[in-house]
Amino acid sequence: xxxxxxxxxxxxxxxxxxxxxxxxxxxxxxxxxxxxxxxxxxxxxxxxxxxxxxxxxxxxxxxxxxxxxxxxxxxxxxxxxxxxxxxxxxxxxxxxxxxxxxxxxxxxxxxxxxxxxxxxxxxxxxxx
Amino acid sequence: xxxxxxxxxxxxxxxxxxxxxxxxxxxxxxxxxxxxxxxxxxxxxxxxxxxxxxxxxxxxxxxxxxxxxxxxxxxxxxxxxxxxxxxxxxxxxxxxxxxxxxxxxxxxxxxxxxxxxxxxxxxxxxxxxxxxxxxxxxxxxxxxxxxxxxxxxxxxxxxxxxxxxxxxxxxxxxxxxxxxxxxxxxxxxxxxxxxxxxxxxxxxxxxxx
Numbered sequence: 001x002x003x004x005x006x007x008x009x010x011x012x013x014x015x016x017x018x019x020x021x022x023x024x025x026x027x028x029x030x031x032x033x034x035x036x037x038x039x040x041x042x043x044x045x046x047x048x049x050x051x052x053x054x055x056x057x058x059x060x061x062x063x064x065x066x067x068x069x070x071x072x073x074x075x076x077x078x079x080x081x082x083x084x085x086x087x088x089x090x091x092x093x094x095x096x097x098x099x100x101x102x103x104x105x106x107x108x109x110x111x112x113x114x115x116x117x118x119x120x121x122x123x124x125x126x127x128x
Numbered sequence: 129x130x131x132x133x134x135x136x137x138x139x140x141x142x143x144x145x146x147x148x149x150x151x152x153x154x155x156x157x158x159x160x161x162x163x164x165x166x167x168x169x170x171x172x173x174x175x176x177x178x179x180x181x182x183x184x185x186x187x188x189x190x191x192x193x194x195x196x197x198x199x200x201x202x203x204x205x206x207x208x209x210x211x212x213x214x215x216x217x218x219x220x221x222x223x224x225x226x227x228x229x230x231x232x233x234x235x236x237x238x239x240x241x242x243x244x245x246x247x248x249x250x251x252x253x254x255x256x257x258x259x260x261x262x263x264x265x266x267x268x269x270x271x272x273x274x275x276x277x278x279x280x281x282x283x284x285x286x287x288x289x290x291x292x293x294x295x296x297x298x299x300x301x302x303x304x305x306x307x308x309x310x311x312x313x314x315x316x317x318x319x320x321x322x323x324x325x326x327x328x329x330x331x332x333x334x335x336x337x
Contacts, residue, residue: 038210
């Protein structure tokens with residue numbers, strides 16, 4: 001079972017667009033879900049929507065989450081905490097640019113790599 | 129809710145939430161304006177949405193012991209605010225609720241508050257001096273430790289929020305602006321100072337503290 005990928009952006013259009021690119025470039029071998037927008041439908045992120053996206057992309061091999069700006073990361077951390085163990089330690093946030101990171105992570109995941117490798121591959125894109 | 133050592137009753141808690149929500153609503157435009165200057169311009173609207181959601185559950189919250197009510201209110205903020213301030217202010221309240229005994233005095237409150245502020249710092253991966261709400265949360269802790277009365281605590285909070293104006297932001301969205309973040313008050317700091325003022329006024333009205 002391959003690692004799943006979740007895209008979390010402040011904008012639902014960005015999140016869906018990144019997911020489209022992943023589907024087209026990587027294919028259907030990885031669980032994939034996206035979310036974007038705050039609970040009122042404006043730009044922002046929602047803990048509830050992030051939790052649902054993680055559930056949707058869930059794999060027992062783990063889930064790698066790609067986020068855009070500040071609140072997306074904080075809200076994802078919150079969602080992971082609420083999900084709790086044992087699943088929480090199978091969910092990782094990638095410190096990587098959202099578009100390139102998602103594609104690299106999904107490509108690695110589609111080959112059956114473990115979560116740590118998927119995350120490391122996405123993070124190779126990040127300036128230290 | 130039973131009477132506790134602080135004398136915080138169900139009515140006090142109710143008044144506090146109502147007053148906080150009203151203050152956030154009355155200042156939502158100002159907070160959003162501050163956020164437009166150095167952030168993404170949604171802080172006031174986000175906080176308003178969160179506190180209105182808490183207000184909507186007030187009847188249910190008021191039936192719980194204060195620590196439980198704080199946890200539930202924090203959770204509500206996390207789920208409804210949408211921006212980064214939801215998890216931050218939510219973490220403050222949830223940690224307070226987790227750390228407070230059912231029956232708490234001032235000393236227990238200060239100890240719980242310290243853990244709550246540290247939890248906010250951990251959540252935001254931040255520390256004092258980065259032009260964030262922590263630059264008001266920590267001065268409030270210092271004031272309480274020094275035995276300041278609620279009015280003094282609120283005054284220190286306001287002064288601390290003012291002191292974020294000349295600061296250079298090194299965490300949060302404002303940090304993207306670098307030097308251009310100087311000269312504006314941090315919106316999170318402004319919110320926390322506003323809420324501290326509300327807490328001080330409510331405590332005084334209800335307890336003659």
